[in-house]
Amino acid sequence: MRTDTGRIIHLADYRPTDFVLERVDLTFELDPTETKVEARLIFHRREGADPNAPLVLDGDELKMTGLLFDQIELAPERYTETPDSLTIRDLPASVPFEITITTLINPEANTQLMGLYRSNGIYCTQCEAEGFRRITFFPDRPDVLAVYTVNIIADKAANPLLLSNGNFLGGAGYGEGKHFAAWFDPHPKPSYLFALVAGDLGVVEDTFVTMSEREVALKIYVEHGKEARAAYAMDALKRSMKWDQEVFGREYDLDIFMIVAVSDFNMGAMENKGLNIFNDKYVLADPETATDQDYANIEAIIAHEYFHNWTGNRITCRDWFQLCLKEGLTVYRDHEFSADQRSRAVKRIAEVRHLRSEQFPEDSGPLAHPVRPTKYREINNFYTTTVYEKGSEVTRMIATILGRDGFKKGMDLYFERHDGDAATVEDFVKCFEDASGRDLTQFSLWYHQAGTPQITVSSSYDASAKTFSLSLEQMVPATPGQTAKEPMHIPLKFTLIGENGAEAQPSAVSGGEVTGDVLHLTERSQTFVFAGIGARPVVSLNRGFSAPVNLHFSQTTDDLAHIARHDSDLFARWQAITDLALPNLTAAAKAAAGGKPVECDASLCDALLAIASDDSLEPAFRAQALALPSESDIARELGANNDPDAIHQGRQAILSAIATAGASTFRSLYDGLAASTPFSPDAAGAGRRALRNAALSFLALSDNSPAGAAEAYAKADNMTDLSQALTVLAHRFPDATETHAALSSFESRFAANALVLDKWFSIQATIPGEGALDRVMRLMQNPHFTASNPNRVRALIGTFAFANPTGFNRPDGKAYHFFAEEILAIDKRNPQLAARLLTALRSWRLLEPVRADQAREALMTIERAPSLSSDVADIVERMLKG
Ligand SMILES: [Zn+2]
16 A cells, blocks of 8 residues: 655646657466566657657566566666666667566455455456556656557456457467456547456347448356346447447447456446446346436446447546546546436436535535645545536536537547547647637636636616616635636526416527627626516526536526426526525424424425426426435535534424325325336436426325335335335434334345345435444444445445434534544555545535534544545645634
8 A cells, every 4th residue: 555655746746748659468376365467568768859868668566577678678777766766877879679577466455446356266457546556667657658469368267358459369378277368449548548458248149330340249247146136237338339420420449349347446437448347236237126316327337338448438538637637527527427318407417416525515615625636635535426426417518618619629629639548638628629710718617716706686667768787706715725716707598477378588688709609708797788678587697507517596486487387498497496495404403403393485386386286397307306405405505503403303394284285186196107008217217207207205294204214115126216215214213113114125135136126225325314424333343234335335435424314413513523533444454445435525614613613623533543544634734724
């Protein structure tokens, strides 16, 4: 494990390497505890580089057993070896030379799951961001692109399968029960895209014919016996390949595309060239074991990794500061893909919910950083929602500003100009400027300024002049390291809705740039005046969430109800419902904190129930409307001095009021949506299940009895319904006999299915209230709990910390201290996992003082612990300082 060195890497210090790597030949002799890696690397000195500069290669916990220069052993005075670097001196000024390095590594002992590791009998790699240096000494940075040949030698019986990137060259026996396979990847790539898999796995095969009529072999490898559960992933892959051709004109470029699903994996999935490696959670699905959300996630992540073949692999990042160049852009691409495959509006609502619950807190807390950061201490900690999700939003805004055609021209130019490059954010933006002629200098601040912009809005109508005025004022809050901010270019989609629900068409607009339905806010404060408006309109602003901002706009309940009823943009209708609900929920939290009765506004109930029973709206949208803002949404709205118990109590009281007022609506929804057709994981089927389960949840409240959910549990014929019924039972009636019976039947029925058991752990980890910590500690003693499996740790400890506000934030701080101990234990095995989990405390400063003190104490316990990994040290330090 690399312990903290405290070294900070700055973007401003970037410079190209002194040596160009021409080609890489790797030979692996696989062994569980002593794998021999021979790396033959051909370099030449870069033109113009210092003729005396040494070659410095990165390493991490490496043991070198051989070093040759042009096939001759290198004299010890010509090199210096440490576990994390190898420096070679006196190298030729102009001619190419070959360095051959032999290292011994122990895949079995690699519990941090970076580099080459072995779990459940499968050898597998994870090299992004800096895992390749755990395999051999190497210029391990994304701007070093080379062509790789890989030879793998291993015991044949245990490892019938030997895979690496690119195309298969050939294989044969190797004596003593061994065999070998050779792979060649013709596309120059950085080391983080290297992959190797060996072991014994089952396979699902298919083919895809590309737009230029090339046949590509598709293979998805899974554990034996799980092949049938990979069918949906294969279907999603083929749809992704087709979509990328049709929408972005991108064709696949090798003869074979492989996906391997493994159960011990730190990330969701990894886009290694031609050989994606997936957390099996994002591959395996069937109706009995996967929820609709699982199906949607599989579709999105299969697409995401596939899309990286162009945005990430063919065009990669110059340095890790440019991570959003591949991630933000590729998230945007997978969002668009899912929107085309499903309901665009419902998809957008889900994206915005996620952005607000995960990225907004990051952007307003101690871990806030720009989409394109300028310094880091541990790059593993920058795989954040800011880089991914806000990065995607920034790409979406470029599309909004330039329009569909302008965006497409810019993307085409990017692919044409930078194919084969390691590019920067500036290169990317320049393509859109060159293609459209539009200056994006001010817009680029989105990459550089952290913090969620706040926009204060007011409006007025002048009946005699027939003008409607909209005044906007923007402010970007201070974030760590950035106090003063410049005004941003914020594209806000809008419409003016007349009294009858029709859109009002202004005869002219002054005060700023308006293109089509987009209003461009570019100054600190700006007033747009719309002329020729016959009657006072209701303005619907930031439709489709065209900009990732917080709007402060005191619209009346009547105006919000008008938008909720009439806006042709479904996202805006959902947002209006949210804006109606939030003041009720924050008032309820305040009332609960003061021991006062909670009241629910009738207009909220009316608007919600009108949408719930409106059969002209798709069920998935109605389910989204019924899912009121979460406890963390309310906490964010309250801003500071948060009491999670009061927020929970207030929200429950509002839900109860809606349940009582809508009991008959929910009853007829529940009965009317009963499953009649055979199960289908498609969006329409998923929408019906979502609405029916929303109704079930309200009915449990109005009935105040577990009977309905117990019956739903007994009758469920798919995992969505089963897990929802179990959630209602466990969360609303944790002590009921029905709940205990359902929990234990679920555990025994799915004892052999790790991914389903993760759900069982998560459902119990999120049961609200003071019993939560004891329950989590008890579950850690369950024989199914395994601390070495990242999915299981995330399912229990991660879900408890991230998604159980009352249980985790108990006022006595015991859960924080338990969490601190767990983080320290996990850090010893898997620093990346520990650091990610630790971010659950990122909003600790917004808690009321008693809890905030306890949280600080727990963080300080972590900070004081000896031999922290650089991953955890970096997060804890920023959280205490920022
Ligand atoms: Zn990605």
